[in-house]
Amino acid sequence: MRDAATWFGNYSRDHQNPTNQLIHWICVPAITWTVVAFVWLIPVPHWLGRPGLWAVLAMFLAFCFYYYRLSRVIGLAMAGAFVALALFTDMIYGSIGFTGLMRLAIGVFVVAWIGQFIGHKIEGRRPSFFTDIQYLLIGPAWLMSKALGRFGVSY
Template sequence: MNATTDRPIDRWFTSYSGDHRNETNQLIHVVCVPAILWSVVALLWCLPVPTGLFVPGTWAALAMFAAWMFYYRASRPLGFGMLATFVLMGFLTRWLYDNLGQIGLLRVAIAVFIVAWIGQFIGHKIEGKKPSFLTDLTYLLIGPAWVLAKLYRKLGWRY
């Protein structure tokens, strides 16, 4: 193996990048992947929890923690970046929940989810390749880390 594919995360990114070479598709992903990630967090936030045992957002917090563990094991720098991302998404989601209520948050999350997925499929139509997650669902987790890794490279940070 060479230096660029020694770690599993590098192999995931190499494979994922192969389906995302078109600049327009990449730009669409930079916008839509975080939007989809947030919308999933928000949708999970809206799931009911047993009264008195848990607080709103418990399911979202558990999912974010599980995803964060995946990212942290793959790359500590990316893990810390995704932790910051999840914390910001959690604060945003809590603020929207407090200001819009559960139904308002649910409506916004559904709208963002639908529009962002439409964007993703338009990007893949432009690219001429099917979305990576259709071959392996793990790519649903790789996409957000891939976008963050693009930011890290732009800033000159190692991941």
């Protein structure tokens, strides 16, 4: 597994344009949330747990096997983000139910990916994940590293 500095350096090279970076600050968290929401919607047998169990397990596995191994600081920050995403998704699910959450997640997913492709058109480079699918996991971590850096925390 490559180290965080290598991943983030490569990702940064593909994201130099300030407009594309701004689009990523909006669209990457939105896409991350939609993935949580889609996994949240996978039915859970009543005897096994409540709605969202699979999403919580997926976030836990991503934390344990990817983000924490990439960087402990990034891993812990991503765990906090995952908790916030789970609470947010549970609140929405409680308010608008299964169908409402599905429709909202699909809408956000489509709009966010359109935004991503517009950003890459502006950048003049194809999305990083076309070269390595792991960049779909790196995008949120890259933004987290940037956010932490604004508070003087390095990964």
